[in-house]
Amino acid sequence: MAPSILEIDDLTMRFGGLTAIDRLSFKVERGEIHGLIGPNGAGKTTTFNVVSGFYKPTGGEVRLRGETISGLRMYEVARRGVVRTFQHSTLCAELTVLENVLIGTHMSFPPNIFAAMAGVDKANRRAARARAEEALDFFGLAGLADELAGDLPHGHQRALGMAVALAARPDVVLLDEPFTGMNPEETRRMMELMVKLRNTGVTILLVEHDMHAIMGLCDRITCMSFGRLLAEGNPQEIRHHPDVIEAYLGGARHVA
Amino acid sequence: MPKLAALLGFGAILLALPHALSFSQQEILVFLTINVLLVASYRLLTLTGEWSLGHVVIMGVGAYASALLSKRLGIYVPAAMLLGAVTAAMIALALSFPLFRMKGFYFLIGSFAAGEIIRLLWKRFRDPFGGPKGLKKIDPMPDFDIGIYAFDFFEPVSYYYFALAVVGVSLWVMWRIERSPVGLTFHAVHWQDRLAEASGVNVRAYRTLAFVLASGFAGLSGALLAHYIGTINPNSFDVEQMVFVLTWTIVGGTATFYGPILGCVVLTILNEIVLREAGFEQMRPLIYGLILILSVLFMPKGLESLVRGAFSWRNARKKKAGETGAAG
Numbered sequence A: 001m002a003p004s005i006l007e008i009d010d011l012t013m014r015f016g017g018l019t020a021i022d023r024l025s026f027k028v029e030r031g032e033i034h035g036l037i038g039p040n041g042a043g044k045t046t047t048f049n050v051v052s053g054f055y056k057p058t059g060g061e062v063r064l065r066g067e068t069i070s071g072l073r074m075y076e077v078a079r080r081g082v083v084r085t086f087q088h089s090t091l092c093a094e095l096t097v098l099e100n101v102l103i104g105t106h107m108s109f110p111p112n113i114f115a116a117m118a119g120v121d122k123a124n125r126r127a128a129r130a131r132a133e134e135a136l137d138f139f140g141l142a143g144l145a146d147e148l149a150g151d152l153p154h155g156h157q158r159a160l161g162m163a164v165a166l167a168a169r170p171d172v173v174l175l176d177e178p179f180t181g182m183n184p185e186e187t188r189r190m191m192e193l194m195v196k197l198r199n200t201g202v203t204i205l206l207v208e209h210d211m212h213a214i215m216g217l218c219d220r221i222t223c224m225s226f227g228r229l230l231a232e233g234n235p236q237e238i239r240h241h242p243d244v245i246e247a248y249l250g251g252a253r254h255v256a
Numbered sequence B: 001m002p003k004l005a006a007l008l009g010f011g012a013i014l015l016a017l018p019h020a021l022s023f024s025q026q027e028i029l030v031f032l033t034i035n036v037l038l039v040a041s042y043r044l045l046t047l048t049g050e051w052s053l054g055h056v057v058i059m060g061v062g063a064y065a066s067a068l069l070s071k072r073l074g075i076y077v078p079a080a081m082l083l084g085a086v087t088a089a090m091i092a093l094a095l096s097f098p099l100f101r102m103k104g105f106y107f108l109i110g111s112f113a114a115g116e117i118i119r120l121l122w123k124r125f126r127d128p129f130g131g132p133k134g135l136k137k138i139d140p141m142p143d144f145d146i147g148i149y150a151f152d153f154f155e156p157v158s159y160y161y162f163a164l165a166v167v168g169v170s171l172w173v174m175w176r177i178e179r180s181p182v183g184l185t186f187h188a189v190h191w192q193d194r195l196a197e198a199s200g201v202n203v204r205a206y207r208t209l210a211f212v213l214a215s216g217f218a219g220l221s222g223a224l225l226a227h228y229i230g231t232i233n234p235n236s237f238d239v240e241q242m243v244f245v246l247t248w249t250i251v252g253g254t255a256t257f258y259g260p261i262l263g264c265v266v267l268t269i270l271n272e273i274v275l276r277e278a279g280f281e282q283m284r285p286l287i288y289g290l291i292l293i294l295s296v297l298f299m300p301k302g303l304e305s306l307v308r309g310a311f312s313w314r315n316a317r318k319k320k321a322g323e324t325g326a327a328g
Ligand SMILES: Nc1ncnc2c1ncn2[C@@H]1O[C@H](COP(=O)(O)OP(=O)(O)O)[C@@H](O)[C@H]1O
Pocket: A015, A018, A019, A020, A038, A039, A040, A041, A042, A043, A044, A045, A046, A047
């Protein structure tokens, strides 16, 4: 059997005395939407930071298509096809929406300094622009291309963050709480887009607090608490898992 | 094409300018032209967010290299100038390995230390650098004739035209780099390095690229200087010069391409014409320090913000005039 596209294997991340991730293992299958849930401070963002190469793990490893990627730098992980978004909007506020997405096209259309000086990179620039516009179109931001990113409402900024990530045409995207700041209508539209994206073959690892969105979207869910694996399964199993209910609601009967 | 007309008009003014000046003012104009290249290259460096205190020493590397290559190896001066620029870029590349392990304040201190080490080497090694006395009798630019104009480099006007052409082309190249996808990546590396890196940008490589390019242009400005004044020594590139570059950059502002250039031009005019004529020459560092502090306090976005303010005010007025015109 082919290895899972992403394998988190016995991962540990310590900050001084604090163990943010404690021997966590789970697998993400190709072409699935995989949810990563857990109470605040459970270690979800830290997991993203390790997988994307922002931190080197204290122990264990992360494998992409069987190849160890933990310990690589963030840009090296990105170049292997894993691109992330950030929990707090991380955009160039003083640049336009289009320019932000152009940053995301860096890997597909690498800038060439000599071609730029000689002015012979027109085709490359045009292709990058087309890719960026396509990504904006997908998220319904095409009409805002020339606005400054910092002027967008919060929900649109979240969508823009995803457009930047997807302009890179990644194999795996890590989305950290993409729906915060969106109203129910926007969330619903985003959920449709996530499904559309999954259907094009992109694997999505999703951290999200909106339980309704998580349950509606995910093929599989991993629930963690205090850095450890708590439960894993499909939405039905997770919804009724006693440990999950315990962790979230301190014993109330249902999640979401 | 009002833009083209404005550009041509500006070019004509630059060409006519020396003829309205005295001999000593013409000499100042040459230095100013060279300093414009230096300060513009400094802005290129700051695009990725790192401020160096070794930039003037890197300029000196270009000056020493070009002078030595023409003096010792008899290389044709314009070719030696280009090689001087390449040498400065190469030295910067070598320095980038230790320097870019540091960021921010530590980079600032590290770049200062690296510059002082280079200056020590110049002082220490009489051969080939001439020790504390430096290099003398550096080959001047050989005269040449392009048909419409005969360059006689004994005249500051000729050297001014030559420097103007070199600086003009350099600025144009830097401008193109800044407006290209490379420039966008520099910007992202400066303001959102995490986003850049998550998008696959090798942040360190881009910081190095900006540093090396900026150093190449600084080296070229040094070479222009060396073959003009004919003598250089380690003190030509000391920290006092660096303070001037910082002052021009900060007073002008770094948000736009023209900001630091504006700072350099305005402060040079102030310095050379106002201060020198008024006999305040001795107090130059003091006055520069004062200007720096005052501008940080009262004009934190630099002279460029005044220009931008004036333009948006004019545009707003135009728009208003258009609206009332349409209503009437
Ligand atoms: N860089 C860091 N240094 C120290 N502690 C950290 C760091 N990053 C995260 N933590 C800690 O790790 C734990 C997990 O945080 P995080 O991964 O952000 O949780 P989640 O995203 O699940 O809410 C928290 O206790 C947090 O304070």
